[in-house]
Amino acid sequence: MTLTETLSQPRRITVPLGEHPCEIWIGAGLAENLQSLLDTAGFGQRRFLVSNPTVWKYHGKAIQHVCGNEEVILIPDGERHKTVQTVSRIYEALIRTEADRASSIVAVGGGVVGDTAGFAAATFLRGVTLAHVPTTLLAQVDSSIGGKVGVNHKLGKNLIGAFYQPAIVIIDPLLLETLPRREFRSGLYEIVKYGMIASRNLLDSLASNTKSIFARDPAVLLPIITESCRIKVDVVTKDERESGPRRVLNFGHTVGHALEAVTNYRRFRHGEAIAYGMLAAADLAVERGVMADRERQVLTKLIKKLGRLPKTDDLSQEQILETIRHDKKVVNGRLHFVMCPEIGTTSIVDDVTENELLQTLKRLNIGKAENG
Numbered sequence: 001m002t003l004t005e006t007l008s009q010p011r012r013i014t015v016p017l018g019e020h021p022c023e024i025w026i027g028a029g030l031a032e033n034l035q036s037l038l039d040t041a042g043f044g045q046r047r048f049l050v051s052n053p054t055v056w057k058y059h060g061k062a063i064q065h066v067c068g069n070e071e072v073i074l075i076p077d078g079e080r081h082k083t084v085q086t087v088s089r090i091y092e093a094l095i096r097t098e099a100d101r102a103s104s105i106v107a108v109g110g111g112v113v114g115d116t117a118g119f120a121a122a123t124f125l126r127g128v129t130l131a132h133v134p135t136t137l138l139a140q141v142d143s144s145i146g147g148k149v150g151v152n153h154k155l156g157k158n159l160i161g162a163f164y165q166p167a168i169v170i171i172d173p174l175l176l177e178t179l180p181r182r183e184f185r186s187g188l189y190e191i192v193k194y195g196m197i198a199s200r201n202l203l204d205s206l207a208s209n210t211k212s213i214f215a216r217d218p219a220v221l222l223p224i225i226t227e228s229c230r231i232k233v234d235v236v237t238k239d240e241r242e243s244g245p246r247r248v249l250n251f252g253h254t255v256g257h258a259l260e261a262v263t264n265y266r267r268f269r270h271g272e273a274i275a276y277g278m279l280a281a282a283d284l285a286v287e288r289g290v291m292a293d294r295e296r297q298v299l300t301k302l303i304k305k306l307g308r309l310p311k312t313d314d315l316s317q318e319q320i321l322e323t324i325r326h327d328k329k330v331v332n333g334r335l336h337f338v339m340c341p342e343i344g345t346t347s348i349v350d351d352v353t354e355n356e357l358l359q360t361l362k363r364l365n366i367g368k369a370e371n372g
Contacts, residue, residue, distance in 0.1 A: 011226050015165065015233050017147070017240050022165050024145065024233070026226050028218045030172040031059075034133065035067045038106070041168040043129055046103040050090060050117035052077040055109040055135050058178040063108060063133075070106070071097060075116060079265035082112045082151045084160060090120040104129035104167075110136035110183070111143035111270060115161070118149030122164035130166040135175045137187025138271055141194070141228035144169050146236040146249075152265070156326045157257045163241050171229070173221045181214070185307050186271030188213070191228050192302060193274060197248050198231045200343045207302050248346040251338040252277035255357075255366070258323040259312065267310050275303050276312060276366060283360045284352065285339040295343055317367035321354055 010027030025037060038047065050073045051060065064070065073093045075086050094103070105128060107117035114132050121130035132144035150161015176184060188206065195203035205224055206213065212220040232249065239246035256277030260268055268276075282299050285291035303309075324335065334350040341347055361367050 011222070013226075013229055013233055015145070016237060017165055020165075020167060022147075022167060022169065024169045024171065024229055026171040026173075026222065026229065028172065028174050028222065030170050031063065031133065031175055032066060034063060034170060037168060037170055038067075038104075038131060041131070043104045043106075043131065043167070044102040046071070046099060047106050048073055048094065048097075048099065048103060049106050049108055050075065050113060050120070051108040052113055055113065059108065059135060059175060075113065077112070079112055079152070079260065079270070082116050082265075084151055086116050087120050087123075087151060090117065091124060094120075094124055099124070099128070101125050101128060104131065106131045106133060107144075108133045108135065110134065110139045114139055114144050115149050115158075116151060118164060118166070119151055119161055122149055122162045127164065130164065132166050132169045133175075134169070134171060136179055137176055137184050137225075138190050139187075140171045140173070140176075141187060141225055142190045142232065144171075145229055145232050146246075147240065152261075155261075156323060157261055157265075159326075165240075171225060173216070173218050173225060176216055176221070182269060182307075184214070184216070186269035188306050189271035189275040189278075189303070191224060192299070192306075193249075193251055193278060194228045194231045196278065196299060196340050196343055197251050197338075197346050198234075198344055199227065202227055202231075203298065203302060203343060207305065210305060247336055247348055248338055250336075251340065251346065252281055254324060254327060254335065254337055255280040255320070255361075257327060258320045259315070259366075261323045262315055262319045272309050275306075275309055276364070279303065279364055280357075280360050280366065281337070281339055283363055284337070284356060285341065287356070287360070288339075290339055290341050290347065292342070295340070298343060312366045313368060315367040316370060317358060317361050318370050320361060320367050321357060324357065 010025050013024040015022040047070045049070050054077045105121040107114045121128050134140040134144040147163045147165040149164050150158050153159040209220050252274040256273040259273040282296040286296050336350050337352045339347050
C-alpha cells in the first residue's frame with residue numbers, strides 16, 4: 001500500500017458503550033465527508049453546528065459548503081467562557097428556532113466548544129444527538145472522546161457536567177493546519193500523558209519525530225492520534241463513569257487543573273497546565289520511592305523538548321492547594337492522585353498530604369509562599 005493510499009484509508013474505532021456505540025473516524029480529509037458521515041450515523045435533518053468565531057473564520061465556509069444550510073450557533077472563545085451562561089446561550093438559540101428531540105448538535109471546535117456544546121446536548125430536552133468534529137489536537141486525542149461534557153465554576157474546573165456519549169467523532173488531522181503552534185503543542189502534552197500511563201512506544205514516537213510532528217505531517221500524526229484514541233477508548237470502555245480505572249486519565253490533572261483555576265484560565269493552555277501537573281506527579285512519585293529518577297528524566301526531557309512553558313513562580317502556593325481541596329478527584333475527603341511507577345504503568349493513591357504537595361511545588365518552583 002502506498003503512502004497516499006494509507007492516508008486515504010480512514011481508521012474506525014468503536015466505543016462500545018450504551019445502546020448506540022460511538023464511532024470514531026480518523027482520517028486525512030474526513031471533514032470533506034462530514035454530511036455523509038452524519039447521514040450514515042442516523043442524524044436527523046435539523047443539525048445545529050456549534051462553534052466559536054475563531055474556528056469558524058478558518059473552517060466555517062468549508063464546512064457549510066459540505067453541510068449546506070445548517071443552523072450555526074457561535075459561542076465565545078476561550079476556557080473562561082466555558083460556563084453555565086454560555087450553555088444558556090445555546091439553549092436560547094435552540095428554543096428560539098424551535099429545535100426538538102429529533103434535532104442534533106454538531107460541535108465544531110476544540111475542547112471548550114466540545115465540552116460546552118456537549119453539555120447543552122446532554123441536557124436540552126433531556127438529551128439530543130451529539131457529534132464532535134474536533135479542530136484542535138487536544139480535542140482530537142482527548143476531550144472529544146469518552147463522553148465527559150461540562151463547564152467550569154469559579155471554585156474549580158469541570159465541576160458541573162455529565163457523562164454523555166456522542167454518536168460519532170470525526171477526526172481530520174488536516175484541520176490542524178490552521179492551529180497556532182502553542183495550541184498544537186498543548187495537545188502534544190496530552191499525548192505525553194497517554195504515553196506515560198500506557199505506552200512507552202508512544203513517548204518514543206513523540207521524541208524521535210518532533211520535527212515532522214510540528215510540521216503537521218499527516219503520515220506521522222495519524223498513527224500517533226490513532227494510538228492516543230485507542231488508549232483512551234480502552235480505558236473508557238472499562239469504566240465509563242470514572243468509578244475506578246478511568247481515573248488513570250487524570251495523571252497530571254490534579255495540579256494542572258489547579259493552575260488553570262488560580263489564573264482564571266487566562267495564562268495556561270490546558271496541555272501546558274497538565275505538563276506541570278505531570279512533572280509534579282513524577283516528582284512526588286520519586287520522593288515517595290515509587291518511581292525511578294531515570295523514568296522521571298524521560299518525562300522531563302520530552303516536555304522540555306516540546307517547548308517552553310508559561311511561568312509559575314509568581315503564583316500563590318496556598319491558592320493552588322486551596323483549589324486542589326475543591327477538586328472533583330477528592331472523594332470522601334481524600335484526594336485520589338495518579339502516579340506512574342514506570343512508564344506505561346499507573347497506580348492511584350489516596351494518602352497524599354498537603355505538605356507533600358507543598359514540598360513538590362517548592363522543588364519545582366511552582367508558586368511561592370504567601371509571605372515569600
